[in-house]
Amino acid sequence: MNDGNEVLSQDPTALWGEIARLRATVARLERQVGELDRLAHHDPLVPLPNRRGFERQLAGLIARLERYGDASALLFIDVDGLKIVNDSFGHDAGDAALIHVAELLIGGVRQSDTVARFGGDEFAILLERVDLDQATETAARLTDRIAGTSFSYDGTAIPLSAAIGIAEIRAGDTPEAVLARADRAMYEQKAAA
Incomplete structure (x- = not known):
């Protein structure tokens, strides 16, 4: 019985698709971390650090x-x-x-x-x-x-x-x-x- 990892290692197209999906996820998470950092370190009323x-x-x-x-x-x-x-x-x-x-x-x-x-x-x-x-x-x-x-x-x-x-x-x-x-x-x- 093949698991998903074996299929990916045998199918380069599926592997590239998974890499693209993971890169998009990492980029989204990096944006969220940046937004959380901004919210934690900047004032909500004026454009200044808190x-x-x-x-x-x-x-x-x-x-x-x-x-x-x-x-x-x-x-x-x-x-x-x-x-x-x-x-x-x-x-x-x-x-x-x-x-x-x-x-x-x-x-x-x-x-x-x-x-x-x-x-x-x-x-x-x-x-x-x-x-x-x-x-x-x-x-x-x-x-x-x-x-x-x-x-x-x-x-x-x-x-x-x-x-x-x-x-x-x-x-x-x-x-x-x-x-x-x-x-x-x-x-x-x-x-x-």
Whole structure:
């Protein structure tokens, strides 16, 4: 009695057909894995990495910093008053404000920098090859950019502002340690305002 494998080994046409079927299956599975990776590492509202995707980028940056010694920094951004926007105008207005801020952040940094949305009203940016003075200048520029643009929803102007904390990234850092320093610095900025 012949099983299917014997038939395939004796029929080259059937073998090529099976190879084509397997290649198509592998290609479909690779697309699904890519989509799952995108869903796991990107924000559903704005075209940015999410916290998990950002932490992966941060870990890579720390490894490069340890190898090459380039100075780098992390900016942690909290959009002020988003709860009031949501409560006053609805969550669609809050989403529109987040999209607006994301566009401002993307447009306000270099293409080589990584902007991510952490969730809620928080964003983070990796600034590669910058010292603390340059990171401070970028943070000030982004703060002014957010506060200085007009955002309106359904014809109503809504003022936006943000607090930005800065943490230098050091050799031997962990992603968690850098994020904790940047988060503390952001809260210090909020308290000082």
